[in-house]
């Protein structure tokens with residue numbers, strides 16, 4: 001379906017001033033009325049001024065608040081609702097440098113608000129259902145229209161197509177949009193949450209903004225922004241005109257409607273308005289001279305963004321909002337360009353900080369909040385203004401409504417071209433940030449996101465990082481002359497749809513009460529610990545090992561709880577004083593900058609040491625986590641219980657080790673340790689003695705062996721001598737003729753088997769000496785004694801023949817030399833031969 005060139009008769013019948021006069025006439029079919037455009041822009045807030053005043057019955061609490069003399073915009077005696085002050089001193093128009101050709105509107109009307117939040121007591125300017133005027137609210141919010149967009153953590157992306165007199169080249173089918181094939185490009189189909197046409201702003205507000213405004217009232221940060229090429233209708237969508245109020249005025253009406261519908265809570269509303277012009281941030285609510293002299297700076301690390309100095313003004317009615325908007329818009333830079341008579345030359349951000357808490361009893365509120373002594377309170381930059389008291393938490397959220405400058409081609413004007421470059425660069429950065437976030441979300445990547453490349457993206461970092469619910473209205477010109485710009489806008493819209501969000505409600509707890517509770521608990525714990533420590537030496541003597549163990553564990557628990565509470569106190573104090581509505585993790589350590597450098601250095605060192613210890617703990621916990629036994633998810637409960645009790649046991653044992661072995665052992669366990677040591681030293685002594693005995697015996701054996709060896713050598717020499725003698729003897733043929741004198745030589749009688757058998761028998765006898773390996777069993781008999789008895793048995797090799805003396809050898813000499821007998825068959829030879837039983 002094609003969008004009709006004239007979207008609807010009723011829309012075009014209205015003198016809508018969407019066609020700037022400086023635009024080339026050839027592209028226009030609906031003539032515009034320049035003066036009406038200017039008028040409609042400049043008179044935007046007036047549409048809110050027609051609201052009827054409503055006098056609601058007010059509570060005692062409200063009355064007291066309203067009757068407070070010190071309150072700015074004090075009510076009249078008839079109890080009328082509080083008003084945002086209107087009488088302000090006029091400021092000079094000089095100040096922040098203006099865009100040369102297009103002086104900002106309204107500078108002559110710029111006034112300094114007395115509702116600057118840093119000058120008033122927040123408790124005095126609360127809004128509740130009784131103080132809201134009926135004229136300040138939209139018709140009752142139709143719950144049926146409130147789709148809970150954003151709850152699914154997706155960006156709500158809508159396309160708004162402005163009317164044009166040019167031929168339309170886009171086909172729209174419900175929530176799909178596709179370039180007409182006639183346009184000559186590949187017809188890619190895009191799918192969005194909403195596609196809106198026409199000039200009615202109400203349906204646009206209902207579709208793209210209302211749910212996000214309500215989410216902000218419910219405690220979620222919400223961001224709504226318009227993106228698109230120049231003159232495509234961003235400002236028309238956000239601000240609108242007299243006939244068609246845009247998202248901002250409608251949102252403010254809905255905020256008051258919401259308050260009116262919520263009798264249980266009271267609210268503090270603060271507004272700020274800024275613009276980013278040529279990469280400088282200007283406070284649109286500050287007097288221009290101040291704003292020029294002191295551009296707003298972005299502070300903070302990572303997603304923690306703090307803007308200072310930025311004026312915040314409390315609003316208690318729609319009228320107050322209107323004044324703030326009027327002032328801010330008057331300070332905004334717009335200029336006539338080739339495409340838009342009043343082109344926004346900057347990105348503008350209108351922020352409403354919404355703080356709320358449950359309504360309390362009057363007395364309680366006054367006593368706890370100090371409402372009885374209203375007046376100046378020291379501001380807490382970036383923090384919540386409302387105090388959480390009496391057990392009531394403060395919920396804080398920010399609604400940001402952003403009108404981006406439109407991307408554009410170079411123009412004939414040098415100044416516009418320069419601005420255009422800044423605008424295009426920051427929009428390109430926004431595009432690449434969104435692109436990276438989308439990639440990271442869809443592909444599970446963690447690529448670096450270039451938030452810092454522009455002020456716009458740096459400022460949007462918390463929201464784009466997932467801290468807010470986001471709705472984007474992408475405005476396009478459907479004409480043939482803007483196909484490439486519209487396609488690029490649709491591609492941007494498609495990318496941002498993929499960004500993953502995770503907005504959470506922000507609540508500041510009643511820190512005063514909580515801290516008091518922590519302090520009390522710490523005191524009690526310290527006292528209990530001191531009592532136990534004092535009692536410990538006496539008690540430990542009476543306690544069993546088990547009880548001592550429990551005792552030491554109880555002391556450790558007490559210490560741990562004290563440490564934990566102390567940390568909580570530090571953290572809470574830091575949250576209270578510096579975290580404010582961002583509710584971001586804060587350093588648990590408070591730095592006192594009045595300390596000397598040396599003290600600070602010591603603090604730093606201590607903090608580093610603690611960090612080291614903690615990172616070690618993390619490592620060991622991670623290791624334990626990795627090493628944990630894995631149970632299937634469907635494992636029976638008994639198994640899980642067992643595993644848990646095993647792990648608890650292991651943890652207890654590890655704690656033992658970690659907390660100091662000696663310290664935790666206690667007296668009884670020390671005794672066990674000494675007993676074990678005694679037993680083992682006795683065993684060691686016995687073993688040492690045994691080893692010494694064995695070494696002595698081994699020495700004896702070695703000596704014996706050496707002796708045996710010597711004897712063997714001697715015997716061998718004897719044998720060789722004898723063999724030589726026998727050979728000589730035989731050679732002389734004296735074997736048979738020798739008669740040995742019976743008395744002198746009595747050689748042993750040959751035995752069966754000869755000398756070898758005798759030798760073997762002796763050896764056997766000797767072998768009856770137990771083997772070394774048997775000695776272990778013969779424990780009682782000392783191997784030394786055994787060796788001595790073995791040595792008493794003469795060796796065969798040492799044995800000398802009876803009667804064999806020097807004389808005997810002489811006779812043998814004679815016989816061998818042939819002097820005793822000539823016969824070769826001498827019986828002597830036989831004897832000698834047989835004696836040795838060895839071959840000669």
Ligand SMILES: Nc1ncnc2c1ncn2[C@@H]1O[C@H](COP(=O)(O)OP(=O)(O)OP(=O)(O)O)[C@@H](O)[C@H]1O
Nearest residue numbers: 017018162199230231232233234235236343344406
């Ligand atoms: N949907 C619409 N219906 C009727 N008029 C429209 C619509 N959209 C835009 N216009 C008109 O078109 C003109 C340009 O619109 P607008 O200033 O809102 O564009 P823009 O996107 O904010 O441009 P820039 O980026 O240059 O500031 C205005 O006169 C506006 O009234």
